[in-house]
Amino acid sequence: MATAPSGTHNFKVVLLGEGCVGKTSLLLRYIEDKFNDKHLTTLQATFLNKRLNINGKRVNLSIWDTAGQEKFHALGPIYYRNSNGAILVYDITDEDSFGKVKNWVKELKKMLGSDIVLTIAGNKIDLEHERTVPLEEAESYANMVGAQHFYTSAKLNQGVEELFLDLTRTMIERYEQNSQTDVNRTSQVVVVDDEAAPPQTSCCSGNKTN
Amino acid sequence: MIPVVVKISKMPSLRIDQSDLKCKNGCDYFGNPQWQGYCSKCHREQMQRQRKAEKASSATLPKPETKKPDRGLKITSHSSFSKFEEKRHRQSETLKKANLLKFSVFKKSSTDDHEHSSEKRPPEFKIPPQVNEGMKRDFRMRFPQLAQSRSKEPSLAVDRDCRAFVNSFIMDVIKCTNVMTVDELSERVQRQYQRFMKHMDTSAHFSHVDADTKELLMDFVEKHAMTYLHELPSIVFSPNGTEDERLDRAMSERIQQLSWVGERHLECRLDMNHAECRQLLYKAISELLGMDSALSPGDKLARVRRCCRHVLRLCSSSAPASADDLLPALIFTVLKANPPRLVSNINFVTRFCNAQRxxxxxxxxxxxxxxxxxxxxxxxxxxxxxMEKKEFDCYMAMPASIGGSAWAAALSLCGAAREADEQRALAHKLRAHTRTIHERADLLAANAKSFEEQIAKKVEDVLAKTPLEIKPRRELPRIGKFKEISTAPLIDLGTSHAHGEPEPPPETKPEPQPEPTVPQEPNITIQASENEPKLNILGFEVIERQSPSKSPQNLDQTWDLKQTSSLELLTPSPLGFTPFDSRSIDELMTPDDFGADQLPPGLSNINYDIDLSDFSGDNSIAEDAPKSDPKDPFSPEALKKTFDPFAPQTSRGYEALDSFDEFSFVDQRKQETDPFEVVHRGQDPFSPVDIAKDPFFSPPKQSTSILDDNDSPTSGCLLPSPMQPQSSGKPT
Structure with missing residues (x-):
C-alpha cells in the first residue's frame, strides 16, 4: 500500500487473464467513457492513470494491462509485484479462461497474500446465450477466495464503472485496515508515523518479491 | 548453448594447454575464468546449486542474521560452508570496492587500513560545487512558479531544503557504499526518498506546494542526486559486488545470438516493407539505445517511455494497441536494438528509482x-x-551474423533514410535561408533605388530652391563687408559683350557711394542701373572693392618678396596648391610669360594668391554654402550631368574674378583659358556653387564673356528677392 503526499492514495491495479478475454476492451471502455472528449489516450489501451475521489478521499489509480498470451504467463510476477489490486478477467463463453483465473488466484495468493484485493470479472455477458461458465460456480468460487465477482460487458458498457469503483473502495478499506493493524502492532499513535510506516512495509515486501 | 568464450587478452598466456581452457566440469565447452573456469552452462548450474544451498541454510537461521551479515567482521562459526564461501566472496568484493574508491574517488593515501579509514572518509569527501550550482539553476528553470510567484522566503527554503537533502543524500550513499550490499543500499536510498517525502509533507516550507509539485520536486531531487552518483564509478551503477557487468555481457551475447528471431516468431504484426513502420522501429530503437546515456533513473525511465510510445504507435495501426501487442513488439525492439549495459541499467533503475514512481x-x-x-x-x-526444439537449436548454432540480416538491412536503411531526411531538411533550410537573403537583397536594391529616386527628387527640389538660398548667402557676408566690398552690378554682356569688361572698374568705383544705401539691395540694383544706365544689370558681381587697391599695395609687397622664390621654383607652390604642380609646365609657364609682358613675372603668381585671398572670402561663403551641402551628395550626379560640360565656363568665370583683382583686364582676356582653369580646378570647394549656378546661367555664358559666367549666379532676377529682407533689416 502506498500513500502519496497529503493523503492521496496511490493504487496499482493489474488486469490479468487469458488472451482474448477482453482485458483490453474493459480498459478501453473505462478510458473512453471517462475521456470521451480527449482522444489522446485511445492510441493505447495498455495503461491508465486515473484520479478518483471517493468519499472525499483522493485516489490515484494506475491500471496496468498485461499481455495475456500463454508464453508470457511466466512474466506475471514482474507485472503484479507491488500491486494493490488485481482484476481477473475471464470470458463467460470460455471455460478455459475461467480455469486460468483460478491459476492466477492461486499464484497471487501465494505471492502477495492478503495484500492484494482480488476482483473477478466475467466478461462478454452480451453473449449470455453462449455461456459455458455456470453463474453459480463462478460466484461461489469468488466467495471462496474472498474476491468480488462482477459481470461485465465491455461491448455494452455494463458493469465496468461499478467494477472499478467497487475495487477502489475495497482497496481503500483494505489499506485502512492494514494501517490500523500497523498502528496496533507498533502501538505508536503518532499520525506522521502512521503515514510513514506503510510505505516502508510495502518497500520491504517489494524487495522480498524481487 | 554458449560454447566458446575466449578472450583475445588471454592469448599471451598461450603456454596453457588447451585442455586448461575447457570447462572444469569436463563437458566439451570452453570455460571462462570469470565463471570460475566453468562454461556458461555449468556455471549457471553451479550458481543455482549454490543459491539453493544458501536458501536452505538461511532458512534454518534467524532472519536478522541473514539480512544483515556484517561483512567486515569475522564469520561466526555455525554458518554452512556455502554461506561461508559466499561471505568471503562478498568480503573480498568489499575490499576491492574500498580500494577502488580509495584510488578513484577519494585519492587517499593508500597506507590507511581501509576498514578504519571508511569512518574518516566522509569529512574529506567534498561534493563539487557544480552540483549545487546546477541544482540552483535547474530549480529556477523547472519551478519558475515556485521561484517567482510566491513570496520569496518559502520558495527559497524549498530550494535550500532540496539542495541540503541532495547533499546529505549523496554523502550518505557514499558513506554506506563501503559497508553495505547493493540491496541494502537500495533500501536505504528508498528510505531516504521517503524521508524527503515526509519532510515535504510536514515542513512548513512546503505547505504552499501542491501534491503534483511535490512529486516533481521528488523527481528533481532524485535526478540530481543520482546523476552525480551515477558518474562515480561502481557505486550505484553496476556496483562492485554485483554481477551486473557480467550479466550485461551475457545479455548482449544472448541477444546477438537471437538476432534471427523475427516478427513472425513473436507473432507481432510488423511490416518491414512499410516505410513508416521501419521509421517507428528505428526511433524506438534509438530511444532504447539512449537509455544508457541518460544518467538519472528518471531520465532512463523517460527514454523507455518514449521508446514504448513509438512501439505502441507501431502496433496501433488499426485499433488501440493493447498489452498483448505491446510486449511482443517491445521484445522484438529489444532484440533488434541490443542496448548496451541493459541489465545494469535495469538494475540501476529498479534499485535506485523512487519506488513510488x-x-x-x-x-x-x-x-x-x-x-x-x-x-x-x-x-x-x-x-x-x-517452434521445434531442433529448429531452435539449429538457429542458435548459427553464427549470429547470418540471422536477421533482412531487418538489419531494413534498419540500416532506416538510418540512412533518416540521415537523408536530416540532410534534406538541412538543404531545405539552407534554401529557405538563401531565398530570404535574396529577398532581402532585392528589398535592399529596391530601397536603394527608391532612395536614389527620392534623393534625386530632393535634389531637384533643392536645386529649384538653392539658387535662391545660396546666392544671397554668398553675397551676404560681402554685403556685411560692404564698406570694403563693392558690388558691381552685372553687366549684361548680351549687350555689352566683350566691351563690357573694361568697364567694370569704373562701375566699382562709383559703387562706394551706393554702399551706404546698400542694405536695400533692390536699391543697389536700381542704383547700379542708375549709375550705369548703359548696362543691363542682371545681378551683382561681387568684387572686393579693396582688392584692386589691396592686391597691388599689400600683396605686391609681400609677394614681391616671394616672387623670387616662385620664380626660382617656377611654381606657385608657396600657395600650397599642388594641382599647379601637377599641371603641365606649359600652364605654369604661361602666366609668367604673360606677366613678363606687362607685369612683373611674380605678379602673375601673385594673381593666384590674390585669387585665393579673394576666394578665401568666397570660401567662407562656400562654407556657408554648405547649407546647400545637403546637395553635396548629389554633386557627383550633378557633376556627371551638369558639371563637366560647363567646367570650362566656370573656370573662365573664376578667371574673370581673378582678373578683376589684378586689374589687368587685357591680360586676362589673353590669359583666360590657361592659367585660370588651373586655379579653378584647384579650388574645388567652389565648384558645387558653380554647378548650382551653372544650369541657370548657361545661356548667358554661352553668350560670351567670363564676367557673365562668373557673376551669373548673382543674376538680377534671383538676387534681389532674398536680399531684401536682410537689406531692409539693416537700416531699420
Missing amino acids: LMTGEGGYYFTNLCCAVSFIENLTAESLN
Whole structure:
C-alpha cells in the first residue's frame, strides 16, 4: 500500500487473464467513457492513470494491462509485484479462461497474500446465450477466495464503472485496515508515523518479491 | 548453448594447454575464468546449486542474521560452508570496492587500513560545487512558479531544503557504499526518498506546494542526486559486488545470438516493407539505445517511455494497441536494438528509482514491460517461440551474423533514410535561408533605388530652391563687408559683350557711394542701373572693392618678396596648391610669360594668391554654402550631368574674378583659358556653387564673356528677392 503526499492514495491495479478475454476492451471502455472528449489516450489501451475521489478521499489509480498470451504467463510476477489490486478477467463463453483465473488466484495468493484485493470479472455477458461458465460456480468460487465477482460487458458498457469503483473502495478499506493493524502492532499513535510506516512495509515486501 | 568464450587478452598466456581452457566440469565447452573456469552452462548450474544451498541454510537461521551479515567482521562459526564461501566472496568484493574508491574517488593515501579509514572518509569527501550550482539553476528553470510567484522566503527554503537533502543524500550513499550490499543500499536510498517525502509533507516550507509539485520536486531531487552518483564509478551503477557487468555481457551475447528471431516468431504484426513502420522501429530503437546515456533513473525511465510510445504507435495501426501487442513488439525492439549495459541499467533503475514512481506512473508501467521483455529474452526457449526444439537449436548454432540480416538491412536503411531526411531538411533550410537573403537583397536594391529616386527628387527640389538660398548667402557676408566690398552690378554682356569688361572698374568705383544705401539691395540694383544706365544689370558681381587697391599695395609687397622664390621654383607652390604642380609646365609657364609682358613675372603668381585671398572670402561663403551641402551628395550626379560640360565656363568665370583683382583686364582676356582653369580646378570647394549656378546661367555664358559666367549666379532676377529682407533689416 502506498500513500502519496497529503493523503492521496496511490493504487496499482493489474488486469490479468487469458488472451482474448477482453482485458483490453474493459480498459478501453473505462478510458473512453471517462475521456470521451480527449482522444489522446485511445492510441493505447495498455495503461491508465486515473484520479478518483471517493468519499472525499483522493485516489490515484494506475491500471496496468498485461499481455495475456500463454508464453508470457511466466512474466506475471514482474507485472503484479507491488500491486494493490488485481482484476481477473475471464470470458463467460470460455471455460478455459475461467480455469486460468483460478491459476492466477492461486499464484497471487501465494505471492502477495492478503495484500492484494482480488476482483473477478466475467466478461462478454452480451453473449449470455453462449455461456459455458455456470453463474453459480463462478460466484461461489469468488466467495471462496474472498474476491468480488462482477459481470461485465465491455461491448455494452455494463458493469465496468461499478467494477472499478467497487475495487477502489475495497482497496481503500483494505489499506485502512492494514494501517490500523500497523498502528496496533507498533502501538505508536503518532499520525506522521502512521503515514510513514506503510510505505516502508510495502518497500520491504517489494524487495522480498524481487 | 554458449560454447566458446575466449578472450583475445588471454592469448599471451598461450603456454596453457588447451585442455586448461575447457570447462572444469569436463563437458566439451570452453570455460571462462570469470565463471570460475566453468562454461556458461555449468556455471549457471553451479550458481543455482549454490543459491539453493544458501536458501536452505538461511532458512534454518534467524532472519536478522541473514539480512544483515556484517561483512567486515569475522564469520561466526555455525554458518554452512556455502554461506561461508559466499561471505568471503562478498568480503573480498568489499575490499576491492574500498580500494577502488580509495584510488578513484577519494585519492587517499593508500597506507590507511581501509576498514578504519571508511569512518574518516566522509569529512574529506567534498561534493563539487557544480552540483549545487546546477541544482540552483535547474530549480529556477523547472519551478519558475515556485521561484517567482510566491513570496520569496518559502520558495527559497524549498530550494535550500532540496539542495541540503541532495547533499546529505549523496554523502550518505557514499558513506554506506563501503559497508553495505547493493540491496541494502537500495533500501536505504528508498528510505531516504521517503524521508524527503515526509519532510515535504510536514515542513512548513512546503505547505504552499501542491501534491503534483511535490512529486516533481521528488523527481528533481532524485535526478540530481543520482546523476552525480551515477558518474562515480561502481557505486550505484553496476556496483562492485554485483554481477551486473557480467550479466550485461551475457545479455548482449544472448541477444546477438537471437538476432534471427523475427516478427513472425513473436507473432507481432510488423511490416518491414512499410516505410513508416521501419521509421517507428528505428526511433524506438534509438530511444532504447539512449537509455544508457541518460544518467538519472528518471531520465532512463523517460527514454523507455518514449521508446514504448513509438512501439505502441507501431502496433496501433488499426485499433488501440493493447498489452498483448505491446510486449511482443517491445521484445522484438529489444532484440533488434541490443542496448548496451541493459541489465545494469535495469538494475540501476529498479534499485535506485523512487519506488513510488516505479510502481505507479506510466514510466513505471513501460519499464515493467521492458523488464518483462528482458526476462523473456533471457528465458527464451523453443516453446516460447512455438517452434521445434531442433529448429531452435539449429538457429542458435548459427553464427549470429547470418540471422536477421533482412531487418538489419531494413534498419540500416532506416538510418540512412533518416540521415537523408536530416540532410534534406538541412538543404531545405539552407534554401529557405538563401531565398530570404535574396529577398532581402532585392528589398535592399529596391530601397536603394527608391532612395536614389527620392534623393534625386530632393535634389531637384533643392536645386529649384538653392539658387535662391545660396546666392544671397554668398553675397551676404560681402554685403556685411560692404564698406570694403563693392558690388558691381552685372553687366549684361548680351549687350555689352566683350566691351563690357573694361568697364567694370569704373562701375566699382562709383559703387562706394551706393554702399551706404546698400542694405536695400533692390536699391543697389536700381542704383547700379542708375549709375550705369548703359548696362543691363542682371545681378551683382561681387568684387572686393579693396582688392584692386589691396592686391597691388599689400600683396605686391609681400609677394614681391616671394616672387623670387616662385620664380626660382617656377611654381606657385608657396600657395600650397599642388594641382599647379601637377599641371603641365606649359600652364605654369604661361602666366609668367604673360606677366613678363606687362607685369612683373611674380605678379602673375601673385594673381593666384590674390585669387585665393579673394576666394578665401568666397570660401567662407562656400562654407556657408554648405547649407546647400545637403546637395553635396548629389554633386557627383550633378557633376556627371551638369558639371563637366560647363567646367570650362566656370573656370573662365573664376578667371574673370581673378582678373578683376589684378586689374589687368587685357591680360586676362589673353590669359583666360590657361592659367585660370588651373586655379579653378584647384579650388574645388567652389565648384558645387558653380554647378548650382551653372544650369541657370548657361545661356548667358554661352553668350560670351567670363564676367557673365562668373557673376551669373548673382543674376538680377534671383538676387534681389532674398536680399531684401536682410537689406531692409539693416537700416531699420
